[in-house]
Amino acid sequence: MALRTVSALKRRLGGAGLGLLRSGQISSAAGRSGAGRARAGRGRGVAWTRPRLGEEQLGPTCPVGPTWESVSRPSSTDRKCLGRAGNFLPCAAQHRLEKTPSYIDYPATARRSFSNHRVIVDMDQSLGVATIKIKNPPVNSLSLELLTEFLIGWEKLENDKSCKGVILTSNYPKIFSAGLDILEMCGKNAAHYTEYWKAVQELWLKLYMSNMVVIAAINGSSPAGGCLLALTSDYRVMADNPKYTIGLNETLLGIVAPFWFKDNLVNTIGNRASEQALQLGLLFSPAEALKIGLVDQLVPEDKVQSTALSVMSQWLKIPDHARQLTKTMMRKPTADLLLKQREADIDNFVRFISRDGIQKSLHMYLKALKERKE
Numbered sequence: 001m002a003l004r005t006v007s008a009l010k011r012r013l014g015g016a017g018l019g020l021l022r023s024g025q026i027s028s029a030a031g032r033s034g035a036g037r038a039r040a041g042r043g044r045g046v047a048w049t050r051p052r053l054g055e056e057q058l059g060p061t062c063p064v065g066p067t068w069e070s071v072s073r074p075s076s077t078d079r080k081c082l083g084r085a086g087n088f089l090p091c092a093a094q095h096r097l098e099k100t101p102s103y104i105d106y107p108a109t110a111r112r113s114f115s116n117h118r119v120i121v122d123m124d125q126s127l128g129v130a131t132i133k134i135k136n137p138p139v140n141s142l143s144l145e146l147l148t149e150f151l152i153g154w155e156k157l158e159n160d161k162s163c164k165g166v167i168l169t170s171n172y173p174k175i176f177s178a179g180l181d182i183l184e185m186c187g188k189n190a191a192h193y194t195e196y197w198k199a200v201q202e203l204w205l206k207l208y209m210s211n212m213v214v215i216a217a218i219n220g221s222s223p224a225g226g227c228l229l230a231l232t233s234d235y236r237v238m239a240d241n242p243k244y245t246i247g248l249n250e251t252l253l254g255i256v257a258p259f260w261f262k263d264n265l266v267n268t269i270g271n272r273a274s275e276q277a278l279q280l281g282l283l284f285s286p287a288e289a290l291k292i293g294l295v296d297q298l299v300p301e302d303k304v305q306s307t308a309l310s311v312m313s314q315w316l317k318i319p320d321h322a323r324q325l326t327k328t329m330m331r332k333p334t335a336d337l338l339l340k341q342r343e344a345d346i347d348n349f350v351r352f353i354s355r356d357g358i359q360k361s362l363h364m365y366l367k368a369l370k371e372r373k374e
């Protein structure tokens with residue numbers, strides 16, 4: 001039976017890291033995003049010694065950096081443990097989750113892998129670099145299940161002291177990601193749309209504000225949400241194949257890119273180019289994408305992964321704390337805009353996507369996609 005909700009997935013994956021979370025909230029327990037990085041205790045810019053596994057640090061004064069406090073809106077119970085982007089977990093739950101066994105608890109060897117159904121994570125411990133391969137056939141659409149599993153994998157990496165960088169790529173050359181799963185936004189109820197949008201927000205916040213170096217190895221087409229995923233990274237290497245396209249093409253589906261998609265794009269390619277790209281729903285060839293700065297480097301298809309790795313090694317030579325603080329300085333104002341109005345953004349999405357006219361547009365777009373093949 002298909003699992004349609006985050007809560008159902010959490011139950012199925014119980015013990016994989018999300019079992020303690022409240023329904024519908026996907027939160028990192030020890031995320032290093034935002035000020036949470038202070039907990040990582042490995043020269044991430046704040047003098048703080050990470051508690052060893054088994055050491056409880058419960059109670060009202062959880063020593064987590066305060067940077068995000070002003071922008072998240074937790075309940076009074078949850079206010080015990082603030083400090084991480086979008087993290088509403090009570091402190092005790094966060095620390096219990098930190099103790100969740102995972103591969104990082106075992107003695108280090110050079111390589112470790114873990115995977116669930118839709119995400120493969122390969123960690124090279126000697127380099128401190130993990131590769132996340134998205135594996136959601138046929139086109140790596142960002143379904144609720146994929147988003148949930150991705151967040152679980154991401155959380156494990158955020159908790160892994162040795163992981164300093166992540167390469168995002170696709171298990172299927174030709175398609176990096178087809179973007180948000182249109183089926184998640186069609187013919188469902190408001191509760192489903194809410195849960196889905198929370199997961200989309202959560203993934204964006206986690207990736208965009210991660211303290212790890214994130215490099216996208218774009219080995220195929222990357223429309224809409226796929227492009228957004230790539231935009232969260234610090235550097236984008238794309239396969240130089242003119243058949244591939246990348247861009248925020250939402251208007252072609254009759255929908256509108258939310259403001260934070262837009263902000264992420266504006267921060268990358270500038271206001272004028274974004275205005276045109278967003279209104280026209282432009283999908284760029286790799287050469288065009290390079291020209292406007294949507295991607296940083298084009299390489300032959302078979303060099304995407306190795307180039308991403310060599311770029312990663314350059315980025316990892318920069319003193320970590322200085323790079324992280326700079327990244328936060330550059331990105332936090334953008335992330336804060338969403339954090340300040342997360343609930344309103346969910347309401348907007350649910351209202352917008354539930355409209356008859358929008359549902360009709362999405363159905364027609366899906367139909368056209370299918371008919372293209374016939």
Ligand SMILES: CCCCCCCCCCC/C=C/C(=O)SCCNC(=O)CCNC(=O)[C@H](O)C(C)(C)COP(=O)(O)OP(=O)(O)OC[C@H]1O[C@@H](n2cnc3c(N)ncnc32)[C@H](O)[C@@H]1OP(=O)(O)O
Nearest residue numbers: 141178179180181182183223224225255256349352369370
């Ligand atoms: C006032 C303001 C308020 C704002 C509120 C917010 C508003 C909503 C914001 C929503 C933002 C949305 C972001 C998105 O990401 S929407 C998704 C956009 N994606 C696309 O347009 C990509 C569509 N797909 C393609 O172009 C091609 O499939 C692709 C190039 C990726 C691959 O081509 P290929 O030929 O290899 O494969 P097929 O086209 O044959 O596809 C195979 C099957 O997969 C289905 N498919 C494709 N993409 C999706 C998708 N994104 N979601 C679900 N399903 C998808 C396709 O239909 C085929 O299915 P069948 O095998 O059953 O035919």
